[in-house]
Amino acid sequence: MEYFVQQLINGLTLGAVYGLIAIGYTMVYGIIGMINFAHGEIFMIGAFHALIIALGLGITTGTWIPVALVAALVGTMLLTPIYGWALERVAYRPLRGSPRLATLITAIGMSIYLPNQVQLLQGARIKTLPPVLQGGFEIMEGGGFVVTLSYLQILIMVLTVTLMVAFTLIIEKTALGRAQRACEQDRTMAALSGINVDRTIALTFVMGATLASVAGMIFLLRYGVIDFFIGFLVGIKAFTAAVLGGIGSLPGAMLGGFLIGLIEAFWSGYFTVEYKDVAAFSILVLVLIFRPTGLLGKPDIEKV
Amino acid sequence: MTDACTHPQTPLLHVEHLTMRFGGLVAADDVSFKAQDRKITAIIGPNGAGKTTLFNCLTGFYAPTSGRLELNHPTRGECLLERMEGHRIARDAGVARTFQNIRLFARMTVLENLIVAQHNRLMRASGFSFLGLLGFKRYVDAETQAVELARYWLDRIGLTERADWEAGNLPYGDQRRLEVARAMCTEPVLLCLDEPAAGLNPRESADLNRLLTFIRDEHSIGLLLIEHDMSVVMGISDHIVVLDYGRKIADGTPRAVRNDPAVIRAYLGDENDEENDNAMPPKVTADPKGGDV
CATH class of the missing domain: 3.40.50.300 (P-loop containing nucleotide triphosphate hydrolases)
Known part of the structure; x- marks a missing residue:
């Protein structure tokens, strides 16, 4: 039982990372109907920004740690979206209206280009951040097993839930969110209602990148080790999460993220750590076979 | 620029020599007309006459091959629609539009x-x-x-x-x-309606007529109306422009247009002088690219 609770906590924090990235996939898919395969790389760049800022400040111990954390968080949330914006502007906008295959190839191209750029600039070696936030609560004990909820995990959950609530509010309540939903349903008509469609799409990429950058920072704090290649696997798993939840659906992406995190945590807890990726991707296969629209996705209704 | 609407001779919309070619096909051929504010201007004509093409040029879907589309906004002055992007036409020039299919x-x-x-x-x-x-x-x-x-x-x-x-x-x-x-x-100054009465029953159609005349009278904007339903056209429009094969063949009040021999010929063919009510051929898409955008 204690072991189960511990894996549940681990799974939820892991799922938070996937959920935050999956939102980026699902929003972009919703608005322009393409899979932004370079989104995982944006996550990786977010992790690097956070690392550079944290190390640049030179604070890894002492009472100033919260300041360093906030600086890293704000910094990466401001810098990483520039990549998201540039990605859309350079790689996707010129191809708008071209066949789907063309944008897919560009997306894959960008997902090869970005890690290579980071590799050139930062080197291929792994980068480490000393654990900055240690300790936590012991919430349960039994059979010699102590269930801990670390401060870091609390921080991750609070951050994730806050961001998810904030973004849901933006989509549901603000003019920008309405514009995004309008573009999603009928881009031409949105333009005729005076909505700047190009700008709305660019802002969607910016928002997705903001969330991915936070996920990057969480990843950095949680594992303390990053390199230029982390974007691939995490990105693919977040994509799986988006498909599992129903691509195009915002709550679906969050749900899918948490589910994939839990599946991974429980699989590594009860079966083998080596095969946790197999477990996650088997889910992708099963979902695609039995429920292609995902858990919360709506079936594609033919436009009249 | 506010005096644009005080001079009756300055039209709200002035289409001059509009030509739109798709390859060899001329969808609009040297069309010129004016539309005033506080007036309903109906654009009629058989299928393929170029009505929707005209709307698409006005709202930025097509860049016209040649011609000038001048809109005199009461507060923002003169706008040349053929040079503006779609969302700016809606936002800055104040042209709004509805579609054939909802x-x-x-x-x-x-x-x-x-x-x-x-x-x-x-x-x-x-x-x-x-x-x-x-x-x-x-x-x-x-x-x-x-x-x-x-x-x-x-x-x-x-x-x-x-x-x-x-x-x-x-x-x-x-x-x-x-x-x-x-x-x-x-909050447009010109409202373009593409067959708003299509598929409506007579009662809904009458409701719509009331709505459109209300907009004209109370909101004092100009309306451009593509319509096949002659009861709507004759009932509410102040001015009618008739297109056929991309060319303008008549332009005037409903009464004048109704009796224009060129119009009767276009709708009913030669040697037929009956009223042209409901004499339309079965509806197909009115623009050469298929669909309305």
């Missing part, structure tokens, strides 16, 4: 459809939305105003009760009127 945001509520149309004012007031989240007063005020305007139009089209319905679930006639209301929420 294009509401079907998965938004009725009220949201009307608020989305006021997007630009809200975005400006909200500092691009992020500030708005923090509850800045200016944004809240703008939002309240937007809802008020939306409520006003809901009341006009009789959908106040159904404000929270998903737009896609409304009956057909209500969707038509909602589309007109949404276009009006962009």
